[in-house]
Amino acid sequence: MAYDPVARHRVIEKNAVRGKLRKYYRFRTDRWYGGIATGDCVGCGLICKFCWVRDSILLTPQGQGKFYDPHEVARKLLSKARKKGIKQLRLSGGEPTVGRSHLLRLLDNLRWEGHLFILETNGILIGSDKSYARDLAPFPFLHVRVSIKGCDRDEFTMLTGSNGDGFELQLRALEYLCNAGVGCNPAVMTSFSSPKKLERLRRRIFAMVPSLMEEFEEEELILYPHVLDRLNRFNLSYRRAFQPGSVPPETE
Ligand code: SF4
Numbered sequence: 001m002a003y004d005p006v007a008r009h010r011v012i013e014k015n016a017v018r019g020k021l022r023k024y025y026r027f028r029t030d031r032w033y034g035g036i037a038t039g040d041c042v043g044c045g046l047i048c049k050f051c052w053v054r055d056s057i058l059l060t061p062q063g064q065g066k067f068y069d070p071h072e073v074a075r076k077l078l079s080k081a082r083k084k085g086i087k088q089l090r091l092s093g094g095e096p097t098v099g100r101s102h103l104l105r106l107l108d109n110l111r112w113e114g115h116l117f118i119l120e121t122n123g124i125l126i127g128s129d130k131s132y133a134r135d136l137a138p139f140p141f142l143h144v145r146v147s148i149k150g151c152d153r154d155e156f157t158m159l160t161g162s163n164g165d166g167f168e169l170q171l172r173a174l175e176y177l178c179n180a181g182v183g184c185n186p187a188v189m190t191s192f193s194s195p196k197k198l199e200r201l202r203r204r205i206f207a208m209v210p211s212l213m214e215e216f217e218e219e220e221l222i223l224y225p226h227v228l229d230r231l232n233r234f235n236l237s238y239r240r241a242f243q244p245g246s247v248p249p250e251t252e
Contacts, residue, residue: 002157005166006128009045009098016043016061017099025057025065025093027076029084033118037080039073040093046122046160048149049234050191052227053093061094070105078113090118097125100132107139119144123173124166133176144184146173147219151188151197159192159236171208178209185215191238222247 016023023042030038043061044053057064068076077089089110096103096119103119110117117139123146126132136142148171150156153164160166177184186205190198198218206213221227221241231238 002161002163003047005045005124005160005162005169008162009095009125012043012045012061012095013098016041016094017102018067020102020105021067021069022073022099022102023061023065024068024073027080029080029086033088033090035084035086036088036090036118037077037084037086038089038093039077039091039096041091041096041098042094043098044095044122045098045124046095046149046162046166048160049236050159050189050221050227050231050238052222052224054226055230058094070102070109073106074109074113077110078115081115087114088116088118090120092120095122095124097121097132100125100135104135107136107142110141111139115141117142120147121145121173122147122149123170126176127169127171127173130176133173133180133182136177136182137180140183142182144173144177144182145187145217146170146177146184148186148188148201151190151193151201155193155197159189171205174205174212175208178212184212185217186212187217187219189221190218191221191240192236193239 024039025042026040028038030036042057042065044058051058081089119142121144149159153167156167157164174184174186202216221238222244223241224244
């Protein structure tokens with residue numbers, strides 16, 4: 001039976017958030033976006049069958065990572081960025097919109113630091129509550145990358161096991177963010193979709209917010225061994241994917 005994606009995020013929140021503290025399992029610098037300091041959160045309310053995050057981190061936040069307050073997270077990200085001379089920061093890993101008050105305080109801590117902050121999200125919590133996008137609006141250095149799972153409701157359910165309403169919430173997140181004046185873009189996982197479905201989604205997003213078409217991003221699987229294991233476990237076949245050593249530089 002398909003689960004309710006919002007309710008599942010709330011359950012995860014109970015284990016991954018304590019007041020203004022949020023659990024993270026690592027801080028690192030990564031090559032994406034031309035170099036970016038990254039905090040990886042514990043816990044996500046979706047269960048994507050292609051997720052690159054290990055099951056233990058994704059599904060059982062109670063046994064993983066450590067709680068950090070927003071000030072500590074800001075300090076860690078800035079220190080990693082400074083060491084590598086990079087100006088971009090992000091939250092990734094699990095779902096960073098879990099723990100709204102932590103996230104808003106973190107952004108507040110970074111307000112005067114002169115970095116671009118990229119929030120990688122599945123969009124479910126933003127799409128389920130218009131006020132979330134409004135809360136993100138006062139941070140002009142923020143860009144939200146909404147990672148869309150599949151091209152329609154059925155694909156969303158097939159890829160995440162969640163009910164199809166989650167697909168609509170992802171699109172609604174983009175709409176709310178745009179209406180609130182928050183910089184954002186759709187990043188669509190296309191490895192499982194036909195060109196026809198992808199085109200239909202493009203048209204739907206264009207009809208909703210035409211300006212988003214300039215930043216429509218297509219994302220493909222990278223076949224890390226643990227991702228392959230996961231795909232095999234769920235008996236999920238893909239149409240397109242990259243081998244880990246052959247990701248084109250323009251996608252980095
Ligand atoms: S939304 Fe992202 S972090 Fe969550 S399960 Fe899906 S791919 Fe993994």
